[in-house]
Amino acid sequence: MSSFEVTVLGAxxxxxxxxxxxxxxxxxSLSYAEILATNDCESVVAIDAGTSLSGIGEAIMHHQRLQxxxxxxxxxxxxxxxxxxxxxxxxxxYRDSLPxxxxxxxxxxxxxxxxxxxxxxxxxxxxxxxxxxYCVTHPHLDHVAGLVINSPVFCDYGIPRKRIxxxxxxxxxxxxxxxxGVIWPDLARDFLSMSVMEPEKWYPLxxxxxxxxxxxxxxxxxxxKDVYTSTAFLLKDTTDSYLLVFGDCESDVHSDHPRNFAVWxxxxxxIRDGKLKSIIIECSTPxxxxxxxxxxxxxxxxLIQELLTLERCVRQVEPGCNQPLMGLNILIYHVKELFxxxxxxxxxxxELEALNKRYNMGIVFSVAFPGVTYLL
Numbered sequence: 001m002s003s004f005e006v007t008v009l010g011a012x013x014x015x016x017x018x019x020x021x022x023x024x025x026x027x028x029s030l031s032y033a034e035i036l037a038t039n040d041c042e043s044v045v046a047i048d049a050g051t052s053l054s055g056i057g058e059a060i061m062h063h064q065r066l067q068x069x070x071x072x073x074x075x076x077x078x079x080x081x082x083x084x085x086x087x088x089x090x091x092x093x094y095r096d097s098l099p100x101x102x103x104x105x106x107x108x109x110x111x112x113x114x115x116x117x118x119x120x121x122x123x124x125x126x127x128x129x130x131x132x133x134y135c136v137t138h139p140h141l142d143h144v145a146g147l148v149i150n151s152p153v154f155c156d157y158g159i160p161r162k163r164i165x166x167x168x169x170x171x172x173x174x175x176x177x178x179x180x181g182v183i184w185p186d187l188a189r190d191f192l193s194m195s196v197m198e199p200e201k202w203y204p205l206x207x208x209x210x211x212x213x214x215x216x217x218x219x220x221x222x223x224x225k226d227v228y229t230s231t232a233f234l235l236k237d238t239t240d241s242y243l244l245v246f247g248d249c250e251s252d253v254h255s256d257h258p259r260n261f262a263v264w265x266x267x268x269x270x271i272r273d274g275k276l277k278s279i280i281i282e283c284s285t286p287x288x289x290x291x292x293x294x295x296x297x298x299x300x301x302x303l304i305q306e307l308l309t310l311e312r313c314v315r316q317v318e319p320g321c322n323q324p325l326m327g328l329n330i331l332i333y334h335v336k337e338l339f340x341x342x343x344x345x346x347x348x349x350x351e352l353e354a355l356n357k358r359y360n361m362g363i364v365f366s367v368a369f370p371g372v373t374y375l376l
Contacts (some may be wrong), residue, residue, distance in 0.1 A: 009055025020050030051147030137247025219296025
């Protein structure tokens with residue numbers, strides 16, 4: 001049974017703009033129509049905000065436009081995946097892309113189907129105002145541009161200040177370098193609330209979710225002297241189900257500051273107990289020659305090495321388990337676009353499936369696309 005409903009607003013790792021990483025997370029048992037009808041600001045969490053208002057508005061717009069055209073013998077969720085310009089945009093950039101459904105191996109849904117009365121952007125603004133909070137993995141522009149540009153939506157003294165959660169490096173950078181009155185007006189002063197988190201401590205987010213942040217290494221900064229810190233967020237709901245969402249990160253295999261192992265040891269008991277519903281993690285490029293700098297990112301070969309480490313961690317808490325990650329859903333996002341005819345998502349998924357088979361891991365891989373809502 002699905003616990004988390006995750007709507008992908010942006011899934012690209014750049015260098016295109018407007019479709020970069022952003023997720024909405026809410027309970028699968030609760031509809032957006034119910035949330036709007038009750039002015040419920042205790043149910044929806046945003047993780048990162050490379051895009052935000054436009055991503056929600058486009059999803060609602062295509063739900064509205066496609067619904068009257070649905071074929072009688074096809075579920076609307078399938079019709080939407082096939083025909084929504086938003087969901088298919090990143091595939092349409094390339095010549096050899098597969099049909100969208102061939103990238104997705106988990107159930108999907110169409111959560112905005114009931115939102116028909118108002119204009120799409122009107123609904124999008126209402127939903128944005130009802131967000132409980134943002135959890136920001138790190139302050140790179142492809143993860144915060146939507147938050148910054150859309151912040152005037154929160155300039156309403158009738159709604160609570162919007163909470164922005166992150167590790168200290170993230171919240172301080174947002175305040176100092178974005179909401180500083182130069183790059184962008186200091187709307188944080190009156191309408192946003194920066195909430196500093198410490199690593200590996202639990203924090204309540206709303207009535208449904210609490211979160212535990214882990215530090216990640218995402219390359220180097222300050223002339224290669226210091227590690228650049230990103231975050232993985234472990235979400236827990238009231239049913240004791242969990243969702244693990246990674247920000248940008250590098251593999252411990254070649255990191256000077258290996259941090260992923262702490263995440264794997266932390267979630268291994270949850271996998272043993274069947275409580276971890278899914279992992280959402282970056283895989284930015286197809287596998288490359290060892291001499292090529294990945295700039296703090298993962299490719300399929302390094303991601304599989306990380307997941308083999310996770311396997312070992314699970315075996316430590318469940319000795320004798322043959323395939324500890326069998327059936328685990330992993331959603332790939334933050335894929336960087338290539339200036340070629342070949343779809344990088346197809347290549348990445350193919351490489352992951354081949355390595356998955358080679359090591360007999362039994363993982364279920366899917367790829368994230370804007371406008372698609374995954375049931376996890």
